[in-house]
Amino acid sequence: MDATLFRIQPSAAEPIYRQIADQVRRMVAGGQLQAGDALPSVRDIAAAHAVNPMTVSKAYSQLEAEGVLERLRGKGMVIAASARRPQSLPDRMAQLDPLLRELSQRAQELELPGDKVLSRLRQLMEK
Template sequence: MPSPQALFDIQPQLSTPIYRQVVEQVQRLVAGGQLGPGDELPSVRVVAERHAINPMTVSKAYSLLEAEGLLERRRGVGMVVAARVQPASADEDRLTLLAPALETAARQAAQLGIAADAALAAFSRVLQKTPKEE
């Protein structure tokens, strides 16, 4: 499981609202198997302090994930991945979660006038230097 400190990569400069970034990152971590049933998420306070964001933003994201059935609230522990959640088994399911980020990157490449082959090469370089979560 990723450390609580490294769990979220919040980027306030993006057009995606911060609460959506948290929701989507948890969805991807569960689908990819980095977070499994019973794994604890960092508290609202810890996430808010670590990323200098409003605690209500984190609380909103956690509440949406709870309503979706991905997280459950445990007394004395906080938010944990729901016991019945299974990682996405098919690559296609995980690729579906990646699609919005790829669409954004493709749009930005087009706006910058970057050719598809150059954008693919850049993506490949980023993939190669991105550490895998253990």
């Protein structure tokens, strides 16, 4: 896995360590990361995104404590064998509900037509 696959937004309200941890959890839930898959080193992620290595280490430590990651000597952090299997489509869709509700509310407040919002969402997803 390449360190640049993470999307880190330093200006976001959500702390960077949480952004990293949540992305790993979603990739496991979606089946993009499976048991035994290696994650980029703390140093690689920190360098690629110009963040403090302690921030990345905090995310990895949290995921290790949750049983999502395990530390293998000589290999670094890998997805744990005990990590949850990919979730079903309805379960993964349910994770989007809070964001979709917020998007819907903002679109209504801005008086944007639903078809334009959906079209824009399709464009963004195709990138």
